[in-house]
Amino acid sequence: xxxxxxxxxxxxxxxxxxxxxxxxxxxxxxxxxxxxxxxxxxxxxxxxxxxxxxxxxxxxxxxxxxxxxxxxxxxxxxxxxxxxxxxxxxxxxxxxxxxxxxxxxxxxxxxxxxxxxxxxxxxxxxxxxxxxxxxxxxxxxxxxxxxxxxxxxxxxxxxxxxxxxxxx
Numbered sequence: 001x002x003x004x005x006x007x008x009x010x011x012x013x014x015x016x017x018x019x020x021x022x023x024x025x026x027x028x029x030x031x032x033x034x035x036x037x038x039x040x041x042x043x044x045x046x047x048x049x050x051x052x053x054x055x056x057x058x059x060x061x062x063x064x065x066x067x068x069x070x071x072x073x074x075x076x077x078x079x080x081x082x083x084x085x086x087x088x089x090x091x092x093x094x095x096x097x098x099x100x101x102x103x104x105x106x107x108x109x110x111x112x113x114x115x116x117x118x119x120x121x122x123x124x125x126x127x128x129x130x131x132x133x134x135x136x137x138x139x140x141x142x143x144x145x146x147x148x149x150x151x152x153x154x155x156x157x158x159x160x161x162x163x164x165x166x167x168x
Contacts, residue, residue, distance in 0.1 A: 035164035063154045064145040069138040079113045079132045096120040108165035127151035
């Protein structure tokens with residue numbers, strides 16, 4: 001699963017993650033339902049990632065939320081290995097990544113690992129929250145990216161989004 005420099009693009013794109021009304025997304029093509037902030041914009045990064053990507057605004061800087069999944073097709077998944085691949089990919093893009101925390105956590109009944117990061121890039125810093133979940137049929141990668149100034153507020157909103165998850 002690859003979601004590397006995309007976080008830079010979107011996080012440099014729009015406005016704050018202020019208090020939002022959440023709107024249910026119930027697309028039968030997705031392996032989950034979720035409530036997302038109303039008025040946020042769908043984002044297509046051309047990476048053919050399966051799932052949803054939304055930003056808080058068109059113009060920089062924006063909060064980015066990605067709710068992605070990859071079918072496991074019966075394969076065994078090690079979440080620590082998935083994080084290692086993610087971290088190596090970010091580092092290969094020229095961004096410095098510093099892990100702030102790592103916690104085992106469940107969302108919607110699916111177990112996983114959540115990590116918080118500080119990213120340093122040529123234009124400044126970003127904060128990122130990433131959860132890899134090991135579902136029965138899919139590997140999930142849910143991500144929040146925002147500026148350090150807005151991160152606490154965006155993370156609280158992201159927690160509400162994750163609390164709304166229902167896996168099919």
